Amino acid sequence: MPRLLAALLFTSLTIPSSTAAPTANKSCDTIDDGYRCSPKTSHFWGQYSLWFSVPSDIDVDPPEHCDVSFASVLSRHGGRDPTMSKTLLYGATVGLIQNTTTSYPDEFAFLKDYKYNLGADLLTDAGRQEMVNSGAHFYRRYKDFLKGKEPFVRSSGQARVVESANKWLEGYAQAARKETGAIDVSIPEAAGVNNTLSHENCASFEDGPLSEIGDNAQDIWVAKFVPPIQSRINGKLGTNLSTTEIIYLMDLCPFTTLASPTARISDFCHLFTEDEWHQYDYYQSLGKWYGYGNGNPLGPTQGIGYVSELLARLTEKPVQAVGSINSTLDTDPASFPLDRKVYADFSHDNDMTAVLAALGLYNNTTPLSNTTIETAKQTKGYSAAWTVPFAARIYVEKLSCKKVKEEYVRIIVNDRVQPLDFCGGDRYGRCKLSKFVESQSFTRTGGHWDQCLNAS
Numbered sequence: 001m002p003r004l005l006a007a008l009l010f011t012s013l014t015i016p017s018s019t020a021a022p023t024a025n026k027s028c029d030t031i032d033d034g035y036r037c038s039p040k041t042s043h044f045w046g047q048y049s050l051w052f053s054v055p056s057d058i059d060v061d062p063p064e065h066c067d068v069s070f071a072s073v074l075s076r077h078g079g080r081d082p083t084m085s086k087t088l089l090y091g092a093t094v095g096l097i098q099n100t101t102t103s104y105p106d107e108f109a110f111l112k113d114y115k116y117n118l119g120a121d122l123l124t125d126a127g128r129q130e131m132v133n134s135g136a137h138f139y140r141r142y143k144d145f146l147k148g149k150e151p152f153v154r155s156s157g158q159a160r161v162v163e164s165a166n167k168w169l170e171g172y173a174q175a176a177r178k179e180t181g182a183i184d185v186s187i188p189e190a191a192g193v194n195n196t197l198s199h200e201n202c203a204s205f206e207d208g209p210l211s212e213i214g215d216n217a218q219d220i221w222v223a224k225f226v227p228p229i230q231s232r233i234n235g236k237l238g239t240n241l242s243t244t245e246i247i248y249l250m251d252l253c254p255f256t257t258l259a260s261p262t263a264r265i266s267d268f269c270h271l272f273t274e275d276e277w278h279q280y281d282y283y284q285s286l287g288k289w290y291g292y293g294n295g296n297p298l299g300p301t302q303g304i305g306y307v308s309e310l311l312a313r314l315t316e317k318p319v320q321a322v323g324s325i326n327s328t329l330d331t332d333p334a335s336f337p338l339d340r341k342v343y344a345d346f347s348h349d350n351d352m353t354a355v356l357a358a359l360g361l362y363n364n365t366t367p368l369s370n371t372t373i374e375t376a377k378q379t380k381g382y383s384a385a386w387t388v389p390f391a392a393r394i395y396v397e398k399l400s401c402k403k404v405k406e407e408y409v410r411i412i413v414n415d416r417v418q419p420l421d422f423c424g425g426d427r428y429g430r431c432k433l434s435k436f437v438e439s440q441s442f443t444r445t446g447g448h449w450d451q452c453l454n455a456s
């Protein structure tokens, strides 16, 4: 064979992928690091951010001489289309622009022929891939420990959550090279159902003044940060978009990005500056903090049911019934076993925000102000993008370490190790199990659930 031909064949046989798939089509999402395209803006989309590995001050690898002895994950569903009510509003906003604009200058040019065609409520292909990646991410982290064990899996009942659990199982199985497992328990989301993965049963939290604190905090901030953006956009397009419609236009960046199978950054994202995305992230963080987190008098209380279940699993002791735990489910080993070592639960951003608050993880965070901007870094690791992006994952692990009889607990939120200073967390972020349980008195004493009964 002529040398040149051999060389050509050799070349095409060894590096086919680099020629077949141009980098422009490569997904921005990876198993280890999550979403990595344009991080200076894409990591500031609040809870609409695609999952990314959050930087950790503490090494995320278990310390030397320690072995994992328990692993659990509480996961948000993957990236989705807008909810039904929002998809109609977003479509109308695009329609309004197209009906009233006088010109489409510069970065707005794409809007001229843009056709709004987003669906509603369900995962997108990019969101499904996030969950497949998440299952593989969990498997890779706990690989050695997971040999011979199966996760016990529960899902809240909404379609996108159930599908997320199944996609996670698929990614887990692919990484483990075995058959895909199944969801063990799915808990319906409906009024009157006790579901620790979906809030609904605390009337005084769901309705009345407490249900408006989040929106009110956001409104105050909107009145500050949106007007300059509004003037710029209306000035360019010749439109008269309201502050709310400007927010919708910003929301369209993550949602149209998620509509691309490879999650290619959408043209909507280029309509706003880096600073504006930081302000938007703060807007979304305010909604979570005051709506479901420490900023809401009954926010943390919504998370106590799940935390109580977590304590039961960590200590292998019967569940203490608090909040909206379903005792029928949680006293039955078929639906709530205590002797398993690997657990996976699937839920929503608001519920996870309440669980993080019940755990007390952000008790030392300076309360978010509704009048001045603070970035994620300035608020000690709290932002909606760092805590509950699409496909968010809270890992709780136990470590068994040489020469120490008692096990340790660590909590890892989206790859960021939490310091657990409230139970004597050491430089590895570890607390002794008994100290951790002790620290969770808020849950063990039922939070403020008594105030839930005083529903108006």
Ligand SMILES: *[C@@H]1O[C@H](CO)[C@@H](O)[C@H](O)[C@H]1NC(C)=O
Pocket (backbone or CB within 6 Å): 020, 021, 022, 024, 025
């Ligand atoms: C890459 O993307 C372009 C435009 O999005 C598309 O036309 C093309 O078919 C894609 N190529 C591959 C190999 O997927």
Ligand SMILES: *[C@@H]1O[C@H](CO)[C@@H](O)[C@H](O)[C@H]1NC(C)=O
Pocket (backbone or CB within 6 Å): 092, 093, 095, 096, 099
């Ligand atoms: C835009 O104009 C079309 C045609 O006149 C009309 O059907 C539609 O309702 C308008 N949409 C909005 C959002 O104003």
Ligand SMILES: *[C@@H]1O[C@H](CO)[C@@H](O)[C@H](O)[C@H]1NC(C)=O
Pocket (backbone or CB within 6 Å): 192, 193, 194, 195, 326, 327, 328, 329
């Ligand atoms: C508790 O769970 C059982 C078993 O799934 C179910 O039949 C019952 O309706 C649930 N009760 C509440 C209040 O959620």
Ligand SMILES: *[C@@H]1O[C@H](CO)[C@@H](O)[C@H](O)[C@H]1NC(C)=O
Pocket (backbone or CB within 6 Å): 213, 216, 217, 220, 290, 369, 370, 371
């Ligand atoms: C916003 O902050 C101001 C000043 O701290 C406070 O008085 C007000 O109650 C806050 N509003 C909300 C909705 O949290």
Ligand SMILES: *[C@@H]1O[C@H](CO)[C@@H](O)[C@H](O)[C@H]1NC(C)=O
Pocket (backbone or CB within 6 Å): 240, 242
């Ligand atoms: C722009 O909209 C506001 C309400 O959002 C309205 O009060 C105002 O009159 C409108 N301006 C024009 C020029 O249409």
Ligand SMILES: *[C@@H]1O[C@H](CO)[C@@H](O)[C@H](O)[C@H]1NC(C)=O
Pocket (backbone or CB within 6 Å): 194, 201, 323, 324, 325, 326, 327, 328
């Ligand atoms: C459901 O939760 C309520 C508290 O909201 C509790 O009183 C009730 O006993 C729970 N039901 C079950 C089946 O555990």
Ligand SMILES: *[C@@H]1O[C@H](CO)[C@@H](O)[C@H](O)[C@H]1NC(C)=O
Pocket (backbone or CB within 6 Å): 359, 360, 361, 363, 422, 439, 440, 441, 442
């Ligand atoms: C967090 O703060 C709440 C309210 O002050 C308190 O009840 C709870 O015990 C704290 N949690 C931890 C883990 O310190």
